[in-house]
Amino acid sequence: xxFIRKLTKLQGHLQDLTEEEAYLLAKSxxxxxxxxxxxxxxxxxxxxxxxxxEELLGIIRALRxxxxxxxxxxxxLDLSLNYDGKVKTVYILPSALVFARRCxxxxxYHWAEKVPAKMGTxxxxxxxxxxxxDGDLLSVAHQREFAPELYTLLPLRRELGFRTFFNVVEKxxxxxxCSYMISSLFHKPYFxxxxxxxxxxxxxxxxxxxxxxxxxxxxxxxxxxxxxSGGEVSKIDPFKLGIKLPKKIETERVLEDSVExxxxxxxxxxxxxxxxxxxxxxxxxxxxxxxxxxxxEGFEMAKEAVG
Numbered sequence: 051x052x053f054i055r056k057l058t059k060l061q062g063h064l065q066d067l068t069e070e071e072a073y074l075l076a077k078s079x080x081x082x083x084x085x086x087x088x089x090x091x092x093x094x095x096x097x098x099x100x101x102x103x104e105e106l107l108g109i110i111r112a113l114r115x116x117x118x119x120x121x122x123x124x125x126x127l128d129l130s131l132n133y134d135g136k137v138k139t140v141y142i143l144p145s146a147l148v149f150a151r152r153c154x155x156x157x158x159y160h161w162a163e164k165v166p167a168k169m170g171t172x173x174x175x176x177x178x179x180x181x182x183x184d185g186d187l188l189s190v191a192h193q194r195e196f197a198p199e200l201y202t203l204l205p206l207r208r209e210l211g212f213r214t215f216f217n218v219v220e221k222x223x224x225x226x227x228c229s230y231m232i233s234s235l236f237h238k239p240y241f242x243x244x245x246x247x248x249x250x251x252x253x254x255x256x257x258x259x260x261x262x263x264x265x266x267x268x269x270x271x272x273x274x275x276x277x278x279s280g281g282e283v284s285k286i287d288p289f290k291l292g293i294k295l296p297k298k299i300e301t302e303r304v305l306e307d308s309v310e311x312x313x314x315x316x317x318x319x320x321x322x323x324x325x326x327x328x329x330x331x332x333x334x335x336x337x338x339x340x341x342x343x344x345x346x347e348g349f350e351m352a353k354e355a356v357g
Contacts, residue, residue, distance in 0.1 A: 064099040072108030080116055080199040086206055093207075093214045101215045103246045110219050110247065116199045120191055122227040127339035129159040129188070129266075130221040130233035134213075135170030136263045139299045141308040142324065143267055144176050145315040146331035151187055152355035153332070155339045158226040162193035162204060167213045168263075171304040179309040180316075189226060196225040222247060229254035232338035236264040238275060238283070245280045255279050257338035262299070267331050268345075270295035270323075276345070278337065286330075286345050293330065293349070296323040329353050 067075065075092065078084050084092075096105075147157065161174050174190070177183050183190070194201040200220065207214060221233060222244075231253045235244055241258055248256045259266045260275040268274040273285040288295050301307040314320035315328050332355075333348030342348035 066102045069104040069108040072105035076109040076112035124229045126156045126228045127230040128228035133165040134168040135172040137170040144312040145328035149332040149352040150335040158189045160191045231256040234266045
């Protein structure tokens with residue numbers, strides 16, 4: 051196994067794997083052909099070295115080969131969200147999903163609970179509390195259903211506690227085989243890396259957002275950077291557009307405060323700032339799903355759908 055030798059050198063001599071070697075590495079982990087101790091060491095080495103696009107492509111190929119088939123939904127938008135959730139800010143995404151659905155957007159979502167590094171509150175938990183899980187809003191799958199081999203590695207990942215390459219690739223698995231996708235990133239250099247992966251996977255259209263807590267919700271206090279299908283990195287500035295967004299989004303009670311906020315928005319009791327935030331988030335969804343040409347246009351569509 052050449053990949054073990056490449057990833058067990060001193061830090062300054064760690065080597066990138068070829069796509070095929072990365073594929074074999076992931077296959078050996080999924081099949082438990084190597085011990086948990088070796089898996090931990092290799093994940094640590096990859097974390098220190100950083101993953102190349104070729105490595106991530108090989109890992110995605112191995113993971114997709116192990117997927118259990120789900121009913122394909124090619125016309126839907128896949129919500130390629132970070133599995134580790136949120137820990138310090140409220141969600142506005144549930145309201146955005148409702149507004150986007152009113153505009154005719156169909157969506158899918160896949161998830162798992164207590165995923166490191168944050169092991170935070172997931173979108174699914176908020177949707178459950180709001181009673182938005184009946185299937186009309188989203189087609190949903192838990193990781194244990196469509197990627198059971200990957201799911202069995204979750205206890206080990208929790209014990210390690212840090213982000214691994216699985217955090218990057220699991221959200222890109224597209225288990226419903228959607229043609230449209232929206233995803234996010236923490237650091238601006240990842241636009242190019244994720245764009246290369248999306249192009250190789252073959253999405254018809256996708257949007258990448260450098261949003262709140264590394265998610266897809268736009269930042270309410272400064273411009274949000276995004277990319278549409280491998281184009282230029284753009285930004286949307288709510289101040290220049292004259293859109294008032296909320297100033298208070300931090301919380302130590304992500305679940306409780308997110309549920310209350312979205313109830314207020316959906317019941318027409320929230321302030322304009324929070325409604326605008328939901329509509330701008332919906333604007334990114336509608337752009338990714340091909341129903342609008344830009345988040346600004348999508349924002350106007352969502353505002354009409356508020357009712």
